[in-house]
Amino acid sequence: MRTVLDLPGEPAVGELEDRKSVFIGAVCHVSGAAEALDFLAARRKADPKARHVCHCAIWGGDSAGPASLTGSDNAGSAHAGQGSGNLSEHMSDDGEPSGTAGKPILEVLRRNDMTDCIVTVTRYFGGILLGSGGLIRAYSSAASLALKAAKQAKITPARRLMVRVDYPRYERLKQLVEHSQGQVASEEFTDRVSLTIDLPADQQEAFTRSLTNLFNGQISPQDQGPTAFYQPL
Structure with a gap:
């Protein structure tokens, strides 16, 4: 499996614009739920005027060992649980239509065989609705751009x-x-x-x-x- 070496204080970032909405992806290394939620809180604090800060965190599997997740940062739209290979996951659409943000970010991480990291995607709404398909593409692309900019490592x-x-x-x-x-x-x-x-x-x-x-x-x-x-x- 792979992870990223970028630390929470200096995450790798990728950005795109789609029909006046700006999507900013950020990724860093985490070892479990507590670090992931701390980073998520920091991203929200850094962008207080953003409409949404969606995310997916994944850890465990072939790394040093999975951590346990307790609680949810966004009741009703967050998901936490065990994925394949004993991976633990935590994700949220943060108010976007269900399945259009957190899950697409998760799929990017899965395709790249990643663990021990969190990806957040901050959206500044541009006034034009993108529809479910447009949101999925935008969140996937922003996550992919951030991951491409990151310092990756094999575990x-x-x-x-x-x-x-x-x-x-x-x-x-x-x-x-x-x-x-x-x-x-x-x-x-x-x-x-x-x-x-x-x-x-x-x-x-x-x-x-x-x-x-x-x-x-x-x-x-x-x-x-x-x-x-x-x-x-």
């Missing part, structure tokens, strides 16, 4: 390991991590060096064998559980 399912080594072995361990396509998540330097390592899930077995061979079986990794990391596209 790699991973295992988090803890390895402790003496200082003379530190550099050799880091070289092995790099060779195994892993990433060092954190380091702690005390009487020994403690490394928290994220490895692609399919590399764990080979990494453990190489670690055993490199250090003559004197070092064993401690499995800390599943995680994920991002590879920019």
Whole structure:
């Protein structure tokens, strides 16, 4: 799956105009419902004169893990639930005709195999009704433009390991991590060096064998559980 790396404070933006209505799409990375709703509130505050601020947020699946959603930001027009692959979704038409805003944005995210992100589309009404078909096209296009402008990354399912080594072995361990396509998540330097390592899930077995061979079986990794990391596209 994919996500975006753009942060809530600096979202990627795409804009279009259709029959005098302006549609502004914005997308950023979120890890769950709370962050998504905070970003939605910020977009509404930034555009207080806009007629609608519609959105869809999606998270979970092959990422580090889904969060639970509680509540709805727009009673009667919001939808929250589990999508395919254990993805969680939250969307709202924000006063537009049912199914003409939130769902088209969701379909854009699904087509692009996205998770852990929110797309908002702010509409400034131009006085001309677009009809259901026109609204669907406009919201889809604005979401697509924002996503195209975003910094996208592939999500790699991973295992988090803890390895402790003496200082003379530190550099050799880091070289092995790099060779195994892993990433060092954190380091702690005390009487020994403690490394928290994220490895692609399919590399764990080979990494453990190489670690055993490199250090003559004197070092064993401690499995800390599943995680994920991002590879920019």
